[in-house]
Amino acid sequence: MTPINWTxxxxxxxxxxxxxxxxxxxLFVTDPERRVTFWLSQAAAAVFTLLHLWAFDSGATFYGxxxxxxxxxxxxxxxxxxxxAVMVAMAYARPTLGSRxxxxxxxxxxxxxxxxxxxxxxxxxxxxxxxxxLELMSLSLYALTALRRDHAVATEAAMKYFVLGALASGxxxxxxxxxxxxxxxxxxPRVFERIAAGGINKEVxxxxxxxxxxxxxxxxxxxxxxxxxxxxxxxxxxxxxxxxGGAPELAAFAITMRLLVEGMLGLAIDWQQMLIVLAxxxxxxxxxxxxxxxxxxxxxxxxxxxxMGFVLLGLSAGVxxxxxxxxxxxxxxxxxxxxxxxxxxxxxxxxxxxxxRQGFESEEIDDFAGLNQRSPWAxxxxxxxxxxxxGIPPLVGFxxxxxxxxxxxxxxxxxxIVLAVVAVMASLVGAYYxxxxxxxxxxxxxxxxxxLPQRSAGVSALLAANGLAVLLLGVLPGGLMALCRDAIVKxxxx
Amino acid sequence: xxxxxxxxxxxxxxxVLLLALGNDRHAGVVRxxxxxxxxxxxxxxxxxxxxxxxxxxxxxFVEKQPWIDRFNVFYxxxxxxxxxxxxxxxxxxxxxxxxxxxxxxxDRVAQYMGAFLILSGLMVGVFCAADGLLFxxxxxxxxxxxxxxxxxxxxxxxxxxxxxxxxxTFAGSLLMLVALIYLYFKSGGSFDIxxxxxxxxxxPAQALLFFAFFAAFSVKVPMWPVHTWxxxxxxxxPTGGSVVLAAIMLKLGAYxxxxxxxxxxxxxxxxxxxxxxxxxxxxxxxxxxxxxxQKDMKKLVAYSSIAHMGFVTLGFFIFNDLGxxxxxxQMISHGFVSGAMFLCIGVLYDRVHSREIADxxxxxxxxxxxxxxxxxxAMANCGLPGTAGFVGEWMVILGAVRYNxxxxxxxxxxxxxxxxxxLWMVKRVYFGEIAxxxxxxxxxxxxxxxxxxxxxxxxxxxxGLHPQPFTDVMQVSVTELLRHVAISKLx
Numbered sequence: 001m002t003p004i005n006w007t008x009x010x011x012x013x014x015x016x017x018x019x020x021x022x023x024x025x026x027l028f029v030t031d032p033e034r035r036v037t038f039w040l041s042q043a044a045a046a047v048f049t050l051l052h053l054w055a056f057d058s059g060a061t062f063y064g065x066x067x068x069x070x071x072x073x074x075x076x077x078x079x080x081x082x083x084x085a086v087m088v089a090m091a092y093a094r095p096t097l098g099s100r101x102x103x104x105x106x107x108x109x110x111x112x113x114x115x116x117x118x119x120x121x122x123x124x125x126x127x128x129x130x131x132x133x134l135e136l137m138s139l140s141l142y143a144l145t146a147l148r149r150d151h152a153v154a155t156e157a158a159m160k161y162f163v164l165g166a167l168a169s170g171x172x173x174x175x176x177x178x179x180x181x182x183x184x185x186x187x188x189p190r191v192f193e194r195i196a197a198g199g200i201n202k203e204v205x206x207x208x209x210x211x212x213x214x215x216x217x218x219x220x221x222x223x224x225x226x227x228x229x230x231x232x233x234x235x236x237x238x239x240x241x242x243x244x245g246g247a248p249e250l251a252a253f254a255i256t257m258r259l260l261v262e263g264m265l266g267l268a269i270d271w272q273q274m275l276i277v278l279a280x281x282x283x284x285x286x287x288x289x290x291x292x293x294x295x296x297x298x299x300x301x302x303x304x305x306x307x308m309g310f311v312l313l314g315l316s317a318g319v320x321x322x323x324x325x326x327x328x329x330x331x332x333x334x335x336x337x338x339x340x341x342x343x344x345x346x347x348x349x350x351x352x353x354x355x356x357r358q359g360f361e362s363e364e365i366d367d368f369a370g371l372n373q374r375s376p377w378a379x380x381x382x383x384x385x386x387x388x389x390x391g392i393p394p395l396v397g398f399x400x401x402x403x404x405x406x407x408x409x410x411x412x413x414x415x416x417i418v419l420a421v422v423a424v425m426a427s428l429v430g431a432y433y434x435x436x437x438x439x440x441x442x443x444x445x446x447x448x449x450x451x452l453p454q455r456s457a458g459v460s461a462l463l464a465a466n467g468l469a470v471l472l473l474g475v476l477p478g479g480l481m482a483l484c485r486d487a488i489v490k491x492x493x494x
Numbered sequence: 495x496x497x498x499x500x501x502x503x504x505x506x507x508x509x510v511l512l513l514a515l516g517n518d519r520h521a522g523v524v525r526x527x528x529x530x531x532x533x534x535x536x537x538x539x540x541x542x543x544x545x546x547x548x549x550x551x552x553x554x555f556v557e558k559q560p561w562i563d564r565f566n567v568f569y570x571x572x573x574x575x576x577x578x579x580x581x582x583x584x585x586x587x588x589x590x591x592x593x594x595x596x597x598x599x600x601d602r603v604a605q606y607m608g609a610f611l612i613l614s615g616l617m618v619g620v621f622c623a624a625d626g627l628l629f630x631x632x633x634x635x636x637x638x639x640x641x642x643x644x645x646x647x648x649x650x651x652x653x654x655x656x657x658x659x660x661x662x663t664f665a666g667s668l669l670m671l672v673a674l675i676y677l678y679f680k681s682g683g684s685f686d687i688x689x690x691x692x693x694x695x696x697x698p699a700q701a702l703l704f705f706a707f708f709a710a711f712s713v714k715v716p717m718w719p720v721h722t723w724x725x726x727x728x729x730x731x732p733t734g735g736s737v738v739l740a741a742i743m744l745k746l747g748a749y750x751x752x753x754x755x756x757x758x759x760x761x762x763x764x765x766x767x768x769x770x771x772x773x774x775x776x777x778x779x780x781x782x783x784x785x786x787x788q789k790d791m792k793k794l795v796a797y798s799s800i801a802h803m804g805f806v807t808l809g810f811f812i813f814n815d816l817g818x819x820x821x822x823x824q825m826i827s828h829g830f831v832s833g834a835m836f837l838c839i840g841v842l843y844d845r846v847h848s849r850e851i852a853d854x855x856x857x858x859x860x861x862x863x864x865x866x867x868x869x870x871x872a873m874a875n876c877g878l879p880g881t882a883g884f885v886g887e888w889m890v891i892l893g894a895v896r897y898n899x900x901x902x903x904x905x906x907x908x909x910x911x912x913x914x915x916x917l918w919m920v921k922r923v924y925f926g927e928i929a930x931x932x933x934x935x936x937x938x939x940x941x942x943x944x945x946x947x948x949x950x951x952x953x954x955x956x957x958g959l960h961p962q963p964f965t966d967v968m969q970v971s972v973t974e975l976l977r978h979v980a981i982s983k984l985x
Contacts, residue, residue, distance in 0.1 A: 372602075372646075376605065392634055392637065392638060392664075393630065393634045393635050394631050398631070398634070399562075402671070405671065405672060405675050406565065409675045409676050409678075417672070420672050420675070424668035424669065425668070428661065428665050428668055431660070431664055432657070435641070438641075439656070442642055443645040443652065443653050478563050478564055481565075485564060
């Protein structure tokens with residue numbers, strides 16, 4: 001039994017205290033723009049992010065809270081990126097929320113609780129801690145979705161999200177209880193050892209794995225557990241969509257790694273097959289359904305589903321014919337994909353919000369018509385994001401796809417190479433609908449020739465920086481790839 | 495920074511500058527900046543020829559720096575005899591394109607010029623890349639500016655054409671991406687093209703790789719039957735877009751055959767040469783006939799491009815030095831000639847706003863200077879001796895005679911159909927009586943148009959009368975390539 005080791009959880013402890021502080025402070029804020037709350041929340045998240053990234057830099061792995069918590073480079077890196085994602089999302093969201101009478105302190109405190117939940121998930125070393133973090137994050141997200149309580153679509157989305165999310169959590173919990181029943185432990189490393197030692201009823205284990213994978217697939221939004229994604233992405237206020245589509249994806253990746261790889265690597269043969277089915281389904285359904293959408297948010301929701309297909313493909317290539325030599329390569333490619341995806345998604349939804357105004361959500365694809373004539377800058381940044389999602393070099397999305405394809409081909413197994421070909425064909429379909437948005441922005445005549453209303457310079461600068469990051473990480477992707485690789489290799493070897 | 499880096503990044507830097515700061519209110523400044531950028535980019539490529547060591551088949555002006563450590567990718571540039579002329583050609587054509595757009599493009603000038611300059615840098619990058627992934631990045635990145643050029647400044651069906659262009663080529667190159675990754679894996683983690691050249695590969699792997707590359711490059715060339723995107727793209731693209739497309743982008747595909755397919759999969763290349771030869775002959779003969787019946791001048795030249803590119807692929811896959819060198823010469827000359835043909839159509843279009851042959855007639859009466867140029871370019875397009883068009887076709891046919899007389903005989907029929915469709919078009923458009931009031935109102939070319947046509951005319955005549963500087967440079971590289979292709983990589 002490892003000691004309590006309080007220092008291990010200092011980023012989470014800080015965030016909890018700071019969030020409570022923000023909650024209290026907000027009671028005394030009378031400013032309708034909520035400047036104090038906003039900046040306090042940003043500061044809380046920034047300190048949290050820095051604490052994680054510093055800890056990542058040291059590269060060490062510690063266990064704490066009697067083995068409930070592990071802090072390793074992978075957890076720190078994902079939590080740090082999640083912190084950045086939440087900060088960016090809050091910054092993009094503030095002007096939009098302000099113009100819709102939704103700028104309340106709750107948005108920020110709930111967002112910070114989302115972050116806290118993510119952080120708990122990324123450092124979970126125990127089934128219950130995984131579940132705890134997941135519920136903390138999910139419940140905060142349900143509440144965020146319903147933030148616009150007088151809006152029928154948003155409320156419906158929140159309801160749907162809640163019901164399906166609870167179902168998914170139930171699946172996960174059920175699967176975890178199976179695993180507990182079979183192995184007699186909740187600690188992830190112990191589960192790994194028991195499975196490796198053998199002598200456990202394989203049927204119970206596989207039964208448990210099925211439910212765990214189903215639960216995770218719900219959270220990732222993989223086909224056939226994707227039904228909630230389009231409705232929630234479209235229905236939720238864009239500010240919240242950004243919160244749902246950004247940082248939580250990193251968390252979903254983290255618990256997938258913790259549960260499937262760190263806990264159940266011994267059952268890789270079984271869950272990899274499931275992941276492949278989910279991945280191919282996501283690639284096909286996501287890409288094909290996205291073509292038919294006229295609502296940009298809904299289209300991006302289906303695009304998310306298809307992008308998750310790539311992540312799952314990366315995760316499914318770790319164990320090949322019984323050996324784990326390619327595991328580091330495969331999982332780090334999936335992680336890089338996820339990070340690149342989140343970075344790009346933040347930008348796309350940020351741009352939708354940036355172009356919206358009172359009474360105009362700017363979420364139909366046609367709302368972007370002729371954007372290039374009205375604001376070449378906004379059109380340029382948006383097309384960087386879209387080309388990146390389509391996987392065109394030299395943008396970061398291309399290297400993400402490259403990394404995953406490389407992981408698949410390096411297995412040197414024919415079926416995986418066929419999967420790689422399926423994946424590239426799917427991204428060809430994907431290119432069509434991303435290009436269609438570019439077409440609307442550049443080739444169509446604007447519906448509304450008025451220049452864009454004045455925007456906050458801060459958000460413009462942040463969007464530009466976001467676009468530049470996608471471009472620069474495309475020109476020089478080596479650094480981020482190396483970070484992901486280090487993180488994964490240390491997580492696998494510790 | 496080495497010369498090749500400068501040749502790649504100067505136009506891109508100018509292009510980004512124009513995109514960032516350019517503004518239609520200062521269109522004059524934008525045009526001048528673009529022209530300076532294009533000329534500077536061209537000037538930095540000149541030392542590549544003067545300093546080129548013709549006795550060496552190795553890569554020259556090499557630059558190599560680690561780029562992505564994680565995948566062992568290098569920023570590795572270099573040119574050899576196969577590629578060096580294309581760097582100059584690209585930079586040269588970009589200057590012409592900038593001049594050609596001077597008065598014609600008045601809408602979003604900065605974006606137009608910026609897109610062409612960036613495109614130019616990217617295409618130079620394709621010809622210089624000695625690293626497989628770097629090649630792919632440049633190869634694919636060219637799609638973005640071209641897509642926007644066709645879609646933003648194109649004709650009535652520009653959106654359809656832009657999508658067709660993008661998706662067709664993207665589909666081909668995605669399979670190549672899988673092939674590149676497979677080679678990376680097989681070579682033990684290297685993206686170096688020359689390492690791949692030495693990599694032994696069993697026949698099934700070679701065949702799959704060959705067809706993956708074939709998918710990418712045949713679409714780009716384009717070869718029959720995957721050529722259908724080209725007439726659409728050409729017809730709808732603005733003049734500058736058509737010029738770059740015909741003069742350089744098509745060469746990216748043919749160049750890919752030389753750099754990837756033939757040396758990396760030599761056994762499969764020899765095994766499936768019959769396929770390429772057949773498709774090339776179909777392109778040469780059948781597409782030549784298709785060109786004959788076109789009513790739209792741009793479409794006619796587009797089909798003629800496909801036929802001419804058929805000569806290129808035919809020359810490559812008969813595996814002798816005349817054929818391969820002839821193919822490369824044909825690529826360069828076609829760059830000049832097709833660019834000139836499209837510019838001439840652009841000149842007409844700017845005046846009458848029609849590309850239909852039937853809308854013209856007797857242009858010579860109004861535009862004598864212009865018609866003189868047109869006749870020269872038309873002669874070059876039919877392959878008249880003394881023009882650039884002759885050299886390549888002649889070499890390929892000679893090479894083909896050595897390979898198989900009947901193939902050569904079939905290929906040679908293209909000289910007849912080429913003359914037929916080109917000269918018939920010239921006759922209908924330029925000669926005869928003045929057909930209508932539009933033609934009557936035409937004014938002859940101004941100084942700017944004269945300058946750009948003159949530059950191309952000089953290049954075409956120079957290459958036709960004195961092709962030695964072109965063939966000398968590539969001789970050693972071609973011999974080395976063929977020696978390499980002759981060695982089996984099966985083990």
